[in-house]
Amino acid sequence: MQAFSSKLSRRTFLKQNSLAGLGVALASSSVAGLPAIASKSAQVPAILGGPSAWAEVKWPIWPQWNPETDEKLLLEVMRSGIWSRADVVTRFEKEWAAALGVKRCLAVVNGTNALVTAIHQMGIGAGDEVLVPPYTFIASVSSILSNGAMPVFVDIDAETFQIDPAKIEAKITPRTKAILAVHILGLPVDMDRVIAIAKKHKLLVIEDACQAHLAEYDKKKVGSIGDAGCFSFQNSKNLPIGEGGAIVSNNDHFIDLCFSYTNFGNPYGSAVGSVSTGAVMQGTKLRFSEYQAAIGIAQLKRLDAQTTTRNENAEYLKSLIKDISGIVPYKLYDKVTRGAFHLFPFRYQKEGFKGLPREAFLKALRAEGVPCSSGYTPLNTQPYLKDTFDSENYQRMYPKEKLDINRYHAQNKCPVNDQVCNEAVWFTQNMLLGTKDDMKSIASAVEKIHQNAEKIKTLGQK
Numbered sequence: 001m002q003a004f005s006s007k008l009s010r011r012t013f014l015k016q017n018s019l020a021g022l023g024v025a026l027a028s029s030s031v032a033g034l035p036a037i038a039s040k041s042a043q044v045p046a047i048l049g050g051p052s053a054w055a056e057v058k059w060p061i062w063p064q065w066n067p068e069t070d071e072k073l074l075l076e077v078m079r080s081g082i083w084s085r086a087d088v089v090t091r092f093e094k095e096w097a098a099a100l101g102v103k104r105c106l107a108v109v110n111g112t113n114a115l116v117t118a119i120h121q122m123g124i125g126a127g128d129e130v131l132v133p134p135y136t137f138i139a140s141v142s143s144i145l146s147n148g149a150m151p152v153f154v155d156i157d158a159e160t161f162q163i164d165p166a167k168i169e170a171k172i173t174p175r176t177k178a179i180l181a182v183h184i185l186g187l188p189v190d191m192d193r194v195i196a197i198a199k200k201h202k203l204l205v206i207e208d209a210c211q212a213h214l215a216e217y218d219k220k221k222v223g224s225i226g227d228a229g230c231f232s233f234q235n236s237k238n239l240p241i242g243e244g245g246a247i248v249s250n251n252d253h254f255i256d257l258c259f260s261y262t263n264f265g266n267p268y269g270s271a272v273g274s275v276s277t278g279a280v281m282q283g284t285k286l287r288f289s290e291y292q293a294a295i296g297i298a299q300l301k302r303l304d305a306q307t308t309t310r311n312e313n314a315e316y317l318k319s320l321i322k323d324i325s326g327i328v329p330y331k332l333y334d335k336v337t338r339g340a341f342h343l344f345p346f347r348y349q350k351e352g353f354k355g356l357p358r359e360a361f362l363k364a365l366r367a368e369g370v371p372c373s374s375g376y377t378p379l380n381t382q383p384y385l386k387d388t389f390d391s392e393n394y395q396r397m398y399p400k401e402k403l404d405i406n407r408y409h410a411q412n413k414c415p416v417n418d419q420v421c422n423e424a425v426w427f428t429q430n431m432l433l434g435t436k437d438d439m440k441s442i443a444s445a446v447e448k449i450h451q452n453a454e455k456i457k458t459l460g461q462k
Contacts, residue, residue, distance in 0.1 A: 045448045047367040048455060053445035054369040054438065062430035063240035063299070070298035077294045085272045085287045092293035093246070095300055099214065100221040102229070102248045104255040107288035107296075108262055111210040111232025114245035115143035117286065118228045119178070121257040122204050124149050126397040128177040131203075133163035134380040134417045136182045140208050141379055144180070145388050148397055152176070153380040155414040159331040161185055161345055161424075164416070165193035169201075178204035183212035183222045186238065186340030186429070190333045191217045191225050198226075206230065210245070213238040214307045215340035217333070222340075223248050233296060238310075238342055238429055239303055241296045244288060262286035310341040310432040313439050317344065317432075320443035324450050326352020328423075341432055345375065347423040353453040361449060362425065364456050368445035371431065375424040380412045 044050025077088055089107055097105035108114050124130060126148040132140055134153045144151045154171050157164040161184055168179065179198055181189045189207075198205045205226030209215070213231065215222045223229025228251070233244035247258050256268035263270060265283030272287065318329045328347040332339060348358050358374060365372050388394055389403040401407065427442070449456060 043448055043451065045364055045368065045445075045452050045456060047364040047449075048452060048459065050448070052367065052369040053448065054441040058369075059371065059438075060430045060433040062428075063235060064302070065298075069301075070295075073297060074291060074294040077290045080290075083290050086290055088290045088297070089288045089293040092288075092296045092300075095297060096231075096246055097248060099300065099303075100224050100229070100248055102221075102224045103250040104248065104252060106247045106255055106258050106262065107293065108245045108247065108286045109288065110243050111230060111234065111237075111245035112139040112143060113262075113286045114210075114230040114232070114247045115139060115180075115206070115208060116146050117258050117261055118206055118230055118247050119143055119147045119149070121254060121261060122178060122206065122227070124177045124204075127175060129173060129175040130178045130180055131163075131168060131171055131176060132180040133182050133184070134378055134412075134414045135161055135376055135420060136184050136208070136379065137210070137376070138379060138382075138384070139210070140180060140182050142384070148393065149177070150175070150398070150402070153412040153414050153417075155416045156420060158347070158416050158420050159328075160190075160333060161187060161330060161420065162189045162333075163194070165190050165197065168194070168197050172197075172201055172203070176201070176203060178206055180206050180208055181226060182208040183215060183340075184208075185330070185345050185426075186212045186215055186342035187330060187332060187345075188212065188215050188217040188222050188336045188339070190335075191222070192335060195225065211237065211342035212340045213342075214303060214338065216336070216338035218335040219337045224250075227251065228254065233292075236428070238306065238340055239296065239299050241292050241299065244292050244296065257281070306433060307338065307340060310429060311339055313432040313434065313436070314339065314341045314344050316436060317427075317439040317442060320439060321346070321446050324352070324446060326350065326450065327446065340429075342429045343375075344427040344429075344432060346425055347420065348425045349423060353450055354457055356449075356453040356457045358423065358425070360456060364449045365425075365445055368448070370442050370445045371428065373426045375426045376421055378414065378417055378421050380414055380417070381409060 046052040093105040093107050124147055128149045129152045130144045130149050131154050132151050133156050135156045141151045152171050154163050155167050156162060179194055181194050183189055207223050207226045207229040209223035209229050210232035212222045228247060228249040231246045233239050233241035235242050249255050259268045260266060260281055261283045264285055265279035265281040266277045267280050270277045321327050322329050326349045330345050348361055350356055362372055386405045389405055
């Protein structure tokens, strides 16, 4: 995984930097105020010997679990001995569909296989092309490759971090079958423009909403707008189950096909464990379990309130740092009515910090007790593509010129994405579950580093 330049995986990063619960009282006396009201000593960055803006052990722990309210259903499931897919999974699917305002939901083992299954049941395979942004987690692209299709990268909008609709049509060919609209970081794509392009060219739209639980575009939940939506419930996600995923759609036939595919090809409605039904398609086994569903039902009860808190804190933090030279926070499209804020992103431009390199900025920020990362590296140039193109299957499926990796790279350049990958800084969603004083502490840390950038840069040169 390429998400963090510190060579920590995203999961390790989250685990190491989220060590105390929301129930811990956050003493206001320990919160460094913004530099304008702080003492002179508090304005000295921690990396230069001053006090830290905050203690990273006080950031809200993730995932959250309340034994008093969360364990009753889970214990009932465990004691029942019915652990494979049954009534509790069905209940979770109905509750998640209702939360999104969609007709159907199918829970599966993870978000990656939700994408793989959705793409497969859309009839996308060898010879087809799927448009996808390069600023995303690798599963968005590997799910296309797993189906034998060809990813075609569309550059992003630097302000929103999302696929740039203005660049989509130039990438459409007679082979194009679908647009994979990835609501990366939990910030919605400009869906009006994406849907309009898809209708014009008769393309399918699959929403990768794996990071965008309860985010909204024009008051509609993302994942409910295109032909299908896919979600992840991996441990770091806003709806954490450990592992898990879901496909949602208003198309009954499509969801029935997805069910069959994830249950050995047996027809929709077949009993779990049945060996006499008879398979109607080639399938696999991607079923959700009862105890996963029980955890999901518990987590879903607080998701809406948590999403509201994340939105409020994200907007407040943005207001505190947006005028600092060299800090360019995310922008939401005009019709976005709610973000999920799985991550809080901004672009760091070193020219506003006396030329202080991003890695030095991140190091100084971590010294302040503020966990952070540099985010993704470009997906459109990584070695996994050549490895796939060199595989025997791809060699059989595609003509040689289609698998010429140098030609492919030349056709899939994404210069804006390259820039964003060099500038991005992320804060994780659990940090946005803190208090307004926590947001002030983050802003204070950034401001201290800004005011002392020249000294910090000199420190790095010694």
